[in-house]
Amino acid sequence: MVGFIFSPRWFYGIDIVFEIFIAMITFLIANYGYRYYRISRDKRYKYFSLAFMLIGFSFISKILTNFSIYYEVLKTLDFGFITITTKTIQVSDVLFSMGFFLFRVLLLSAFLLLLFVYEDVRSKKIKTLLIYYLLLTTFFSQYVFFIFHLNAALLLFMLFINAYENYIKKATKSSSIVALCFLTLTISQIVFIFSAINKLAYVIAEALQLFGFSLLLYDYATVSRDEKR
Amino acid sequence: MRRDKVAMLLDILEVVYKEGKAKPTHIMYKANLSHKLLKSYISELESNGILEEENLNGKRYIKITNKGKIFLSQLRKMRRFMESFGL
Numbered sequence: 001m002v003g004f005i006f007s008p009r010w011f012y013g014i015d016i017v018f019e020i021f022i023a024m025i026t027f028l029i030a031n032y033g034y035r036y037y038r039i040s041r042d043k044r045y046k047y048f049s050l051a052f053m054l055i056g057f058s059f060i061s062k063i064l065t066n067f068s069i070y071y072e073v074l075k076t077l078d079f080g081f082i083t084i085t086t087k088t089i090q091v092s093d094v095l096f097s098m099g100f101f102l103f104r105v106l107l108l109s110a111f112l113l114l115l116f117v118y119e120d121v122r123s124k125k126i127k128t129l130l131i132y133y134l135l136l137t138t139f140f141s142q143y144v145f146f147i148f149h150l151n152a153a154l155l156l157f158m159l160f161i162n163a164y165e166n167y168i169k170k171a172t173k174s175s176s177i178v179a180l181c182f183l184t185l186t187i188s189q190i191v192f193i194f195s196a197i198n199k200l201a202y203v204i205a206e207a208l209q210l211f212g213f214s215l216l217l218y219d220y221a222t223v224s225r226d227e228k229r
Numbered sequence: 230m231r232r233d234k235v236a237m238l239l240d241i242l243e244v245v246y247k248e249g250k251a252k253p254t255h256i257m258y259k260a261n262l263s264h265k266l267l268k269s270y271i272s273e274l275e276s277n278g279i280l281e282e283e284n285l286n287g288k289r290y291i292k293i294t295n296k297g298k299i300f301l302s303q304l305r306k307m308r309r310f311m312e313s314f315g316l
Contacts, residue, residue, distance in 0.1 A: 036307050040234045044316060118315065166315030174313030223310045 006195035006202040012070045015202075018210045019059045019066075025217045026056040032220070044117050051113040058106030065099030097142060104138045104148045111155035118162040146193040153189035156182055177219040184212035235308055237262060241270055242279070242293060242301045250283060250290040 007015055033049030112134055121127060134151070141148035160182035167175040188208035195202035232240075240260035245251050251259075257267045271291060274280040279297035283290045293301070 032307065032310065036235065036311055039238070039304070039307075042233045045311070048311075048314070048316060162315060166313075169315075170312065172313065174309060175315065178313045178315075219313055220310060223306050223313070226309075 006192075006199060007066075007206075008199040008203065011199075011203050011206075015206050016063050016066055016070075018206050019063050022210060022213045023056045023059040023063070025213045026052045026059070028220065029216060030056060044120075047113055047117045051110045051117070054106045054110035054113065058103045058110065061099055061106060062103040065096055065103065068099075069096060101138065101142060104141060105135065108134050108138055108148070108151055108155065111152060111159065115155060115158055115162075118159065145196065149189045149192045153186050156186040156189060160186055174219050174223060177215050177222070181212050181215040181219075184208055184215065188212060235304060235311075237266070238270060238274070239301070239304050239308055241267070241274070242297065242304065245280065245291055245293045246298065246301055250292045252288065252290060256291060 030049045030052035033045050033052060037043075037045035037049055109131075112130060115121075116127065137147055137151055141151070160179060163175070163179040163182050167179045169175075185208075188205045191201050191205035191208060193201075195205060237260065241256055241262070244256050244259040248255070253267060253271065256262075256271075257264060260267070262270070271280060274297070275282065277300075278294055279300050281292050281294050283292050
């Protein structure tokens with residue numbers, strides 16, 4: 001059970017609210033990307049949309065898993081029958097593992113897909129190899145949890161480099177926001193690594209993650225507002 | 230950098246919007262498009278009610294509709310958002 005919970009007790013539920021908000025932002029961007037794809041018929045936008053949809057679904061998977069874990073823990077507090085609750089959690093362990101595995105696979109797949117779009121990777125061999133390594137490392141991240149966060153940080157840092165290069169080229173406020181978003185998300189993944197040592201790190205990482213995705217919402221709102229003027 | 234379809238549609242609509250009404254040849258030069266491509270895009274935009282034709286003194290002009298103005302605004306927004314990602 002210890003391996004599943006990195007959140008301090010007072011933060012239970014707050015992280016779920018954060019993640020619901022993140023999922024909503026990513027679905028909004030996925031919808032926007034898909035609308036763009038329908039007009040342009042350019043596959044890059046289809047994959048862009050799919051990547052954000054996968055991020056949304058990954059957070060839904062985490063929300064559902066966390067919700068069930070917190071429910072079990074809070075039930076323990078209510079009844080105080082530790083033996084009964086422990087048994088329930090052991091039964092649910094497989095479900096929790098699967099939920100987190102799904103979250104990790106979907107999130108890393110989304111980041112990898114975004115990287116394919118940015119880097120215009122066409123070779124099927126390279127794609128297959130990268131997907132294989134992604135699945136392999138995600139599987140082992142069940143035992144060594146920080147591997148997942150390291151992978152995510154690495155992919156996000158690569159996305160940040162692309163976004164930063166775009167900012168250098170365009171020098172617009174919008175492109176700087178996107179670059180800042182990927183940088184914030186990279187840092188959040190690094191901070192997540194320390195959540196096994198200090199539960200406060202989990203809170204900071206969650207807040208950073210929320211801030212990172214909120215930047216995308218801010219970018220969306222800025223573009224919409226400027227166009228109305 | 231290669232222009233995608235949205236960028237090309239935007240170029241067409243911006244020309245027509247700025248000029249009020251424009252001849253197809255004028256749009257072709259301003260939007261830097263081939264005759265074949267322009268013809269297919271104008272026909273697509275007309276069938277969706279975004280552009281309309283007007284004949285003045287035997288000459289053919291292209292005009293933007295009210296629906297077209299809304300579409301242009303949405304397209305600008307979408308393009309800017311996607312550009313912020315470097316796409």
